[in-house]
Amino acid sequence: MRGSDLLGAPVVSRSGAALGRVLDVRLVQDGPLLGAFAAMRVEGLVVGHRRTSARLGYDRVEAHGPWLVATVVRWLARDNRYLPWEQASLEGHRVVSGLDELLRVPFIT
Amino acid sequence: MTGRVRDLALHLLDRQVVDTEGKAVGNVDDVELVVPEDGSPPYVVAILTGPQALARRLGGLLGQWLGFWSHALSRPDSSEPGRIPMELVTDIDTQITVARTRQELGVHRNEDRARQYLILRIPGARHARQ
Amino acid sequence: MKGLLKVFLGVLTAIGGFVDIGDLVANAVVGARFGLSLAWVLVAGVVGICLFADMSGRVAAVTGRGTFDLVRERLGPRAGLANLVASTFVTFLTLAAEIGGVALAFELATSVSYLLFVPLVAFLVWFVIWRMPFEKMEQAFGLAGLCLLAFAVALWQLGPDWGELFRQASHPSVPDGEGHPTYWFYAISLFGAAMTPYEVFFFSSGAVEEGWTRKDLKTERLNVYVGFPLGGVLSLAIAATSALVLLPQGIEVDHLDQVALPTVLALGKIGLAVLIVGFVAATFGAALETALSTGYSLAQYLGWQWGKRTAPKDAARFHAVVLVAVVLGAMLVLTTLDPVKVTEYSLVFSAIALPLTYFPILVVANDPEYMAESANGRVVNALATGYLVLLTVVALAAIPLMIATKAGQ
Numbered sequence: 329m330r331g332s333d334l335l336g337a338p339v340v341s342r343s344g345a346a347l348g349r350v351l352d353v354r355l356v357q358d359g360p361l362l363g364a365f366a367a368m369r370v371e372g373l374v375v376g377h378r379r380t381s382a383r384l385g386y387d388r389v390e391a392h393g394p395w396l397v398a399t400v401v402r403w404l405a406r407d408n409r410y411l412p413w414e415q416a417s418l419e420g421h422r423v424v425s426g427l428d429e430l431l432r433v434p435f436i437t
Numbered sequence: 438m439t440g441r442v443r444d445l446a447l448h449l450l451d452r453q454v455v456d457t458e459g460k461a462v463g464n465v466d467d468v469e470l471v472v473p474e475d476g477s478p479p480y481v482v483a484i485l486t487g488p489q490a491l492a493r494r495l496g497g498l499l500g501q502w503l504g505f506w507s508h509a510l511s512r513p514d515s516s517e518p519g520r521i522p523m524e525l526v527t528d529i530d531t532q533i534t535v536a537r538t539r540q541e542l543g544v545h546r547n548e549d550r551a552r553q554y555l556i557l558r559i560p561g562a563r564h565a566r567q
Numbered sequence: 568m569k570g571l572l573k574v575f576l577g578v579l580t581a582i583g584g585f586v587d588i589g590d591l592v593a594n595a596v597v598g599a600r601f602g603l604s605l606a607w608v609l610v611a612g613v614v615g616i617c618l619f620a621d622m623s624g625r626v627a628a629v630t631g632r633g634t635f636d637l638v639r640e641r642l643g644p645r646a647g648l649a650n651l652v653a654s655t656f657v658t659f660l661t662l663a664a665e666i667g668g669v670a671l672a673f674e675l676a677t678s679v680s681y682l683l684f685v686p687l688v689a690f691l692v693w694f695v696i697w698r699m700p701f702e703k704m705e706q707a708f709g710l711a712g713l714c715l716l717a718f719a720v721a722l723w724q725l726g727p728d729w730g731e732l733f734r735q736a737s738h739p740s741v742p743d744g745e746g747h748p749t750y751w752f753y754a755i756s757l758f759g760a761a762m763t764p765y766e767v768f769f770f771s772s773g774a775v776e777e778g779w780t781r782k783d784l785k786t787e788r789l790n791v792y793v794g795f796p797l798g799g800v801l802s803l804a805i806a807a808t809s810a811l812v813l814l815p816q817g818i819e820v821d822h823l824d825q826v827a828l829p830t831v832l833a834l835g836k837i838g839l840a841v842l843i844v845g846f847v848a849a850t851f852g853a854a855l856e857t858a859l860s861t862g863y864s865l866a867q868y869l870g871w872q873w874g875k876r877t878a879p880k881d882a883a884r885f886h887a888v889v890l891v892a893v894v895l896g897a898m899l900v901l902t903t904l905d906p907v908k909v910t911e912y913s914l915v916f917s918a919i920a921l922p923l924t925y926f927p928i929l930v931v932a933n934d935p936e937y938m939a940e941s942a943n944g945r946v947v948n949a950l951a952t953g954y955l956v957l958l959t960v961v962a963l964a965a966i967p968l969m970i971a972t973k974a975g976q
Contacts, residue, residue: 329479330467330490331445332494335445335446353445356439356443370478370480384930385444393930394948397930436443451643453636462870562879565881566699
């Protein structure tokens with residue numbers, strides 16, 4: 329599987345309601361050892377409707393950047409949500425969510 | 438133990454990959470993940486670089502067009518994108534460092550071609566002028 | 568003296584942006600038609616390019632990354648590609664025009680048709696990029712480009728009523744016989760020329776070529792605040808001389824010799840000789856800047872090794888792109904397309920690439936992951952945000968204005 333198979337994939341609930349698309353993939357570096365480092369393991373998916381909203385990450389990292397830009401981008405990203413990987417399953421090129429209500433996007437600290 | 442958290446598009450994709458000598462290897466155009474049989478979460482096993490990988494990211498007609506041309510141009514070699522196993526990665530920061538030189542990685546078919554057929558035929562190609 | 572030699576990256580970048588062949592003529596046109604009523608645009612342009620060039624240079628010094636690297640990283644492959652196509656289009660057209668421009672300066676000196684010089688000029692541009700060390704290159708062409716200061720000397724010799732000039736500049740109004748759309752078309756052209764994207768591609772990549780680090784941030788700032796205001800002063804001097812001499816006589820400018828006319832009047836043959844050296848250096852410098860920028864932006868978007876600090880064989884695709892761009896540029900000029908007209912149109916397209924270039928710079932210059940303690944301060948951010956809004960307005964207005972005024976005719 330490639331990263332690009334996940335990014336942009338439509339996310340639906342079990343009842344088939346559209347929840348958005350995969351905008352980003354949360355990775356945690358605690359997978360199996362590859363060389364000197366632990367592998368980056370998929371932890372969850374950032375899901376939303378506006379591709380541009382996730383690009384700058386202002387919805388997930390501490391505020392930095394010009395106030396106006398950060399405000400506008402946060403506003404665009406206001407509907408972005410999070411789907412933990414254990415609640416997600418791949419069916420074809422769609423992601424089916426075990427949750428009907430997605431979670432808030434956890435900040436990266 | 439909890440590992441460092443990164444977001445794929447935000448912290449990994451489109452970043453520059455450099456070799457042990459600090460020379461550019463390519464961009465992170467895509468990543469390859471394995472999905473373990475036992476149902477545990479997928480993890481990143483390799484960085485993919487080159488036009489074949491970029492074509493998929495671009496998508497649409499443009500992506501198809503780039504895919505077609507990079508495929509046509511890469512014959513008779515393989516048309517798979519350059520692949521850098523994560524085992525070789527020594528640092529992931531604003532750029533990604535790998536523990537091999539560009540030649541050893543062998544992900545540079547087009548660069549090699551440009552060098553062989555054009556650049557090396559011009560006098561003075563071998564020397565940097567500082 | 569040694570410290571002074573370090574500012575030529577900024578000087579050459581600014582010369583390529585402010586007084587390349589298109590701007591040499593455009594500044595004289597503006598002076599001859601609008602007096603100094605558009606001087607405020609130049610001031611706004613200088614402030615804007617200083618802000619963003621400083622950010623791009625700072626990012627380059629701290630992270631070792633050229634601007635287009637960041638464009639791709641922050642905008643993603645698609646929007647990054649849109650910017651690549653738009654800005655490469657502008658940069659390439661400018662390159663073609665500059666090759667023609669150097670040839671035109673030779674024509675001015677020898678009265679031999681410029682077309683005969685085009686292949687020679689193209690070869691020389693490529694050869695300098697192939698062989699000349701980066702620092703020698705910027706010093707040689709930056710220094711020789713300073714001959715254009717003859718415009719400023721000429722202005723002083725013409726002995727104008729300084730109070731009147733200042734009044735014109737500080738109370739802008741549209742002159743009789745000129746329409747508002749034409750006035751604003753030229754305003755956008757001048758602003759776009761001052762902030763044209765290849766300046767930051769070249770400046771940031773040049774900073775990497777010179778191996779600047781965090782320790783060189785002072786040099787970086789000096790380059791910005793000497794280079795670009797100097798470019799602005801040269802532009803103003805051209806506009807002012809032609810406002811003094813050509814405007815009252817109703818002489819229309821469409822060729823390089825009319826640009827030189829006021830200086831010849833004030834300083835005689837010596838003035839012309841110095842100007843020709845300046846013309847050649849400035850247009851040649853701009854050709855180098857645009858040829859290299861084409862290679863820099865494409866290589867950075869695709870993650871190739873780039874630049875003159877390694878042997879050409881280690882940056883083979885970069886050098887191949889530069890070579891192809893120079894050859895195609897020369898071929899374009901040989902079709903007898905008017906180089907001056909080419910840049911007039913390309914200027915307006917650059918307005919479209921502007922927001923897509925400066926937005927990612929602003930974002931990264933604020934990112935602590937990249938910049939640590941060298942991130943932007945509040946004042947810079949407030950100003951830069953204002954310019955970003957302005958650039959977007961300019962981008963939106965550019966094409967309708969160009970169509971409505973038939974490119975300012």
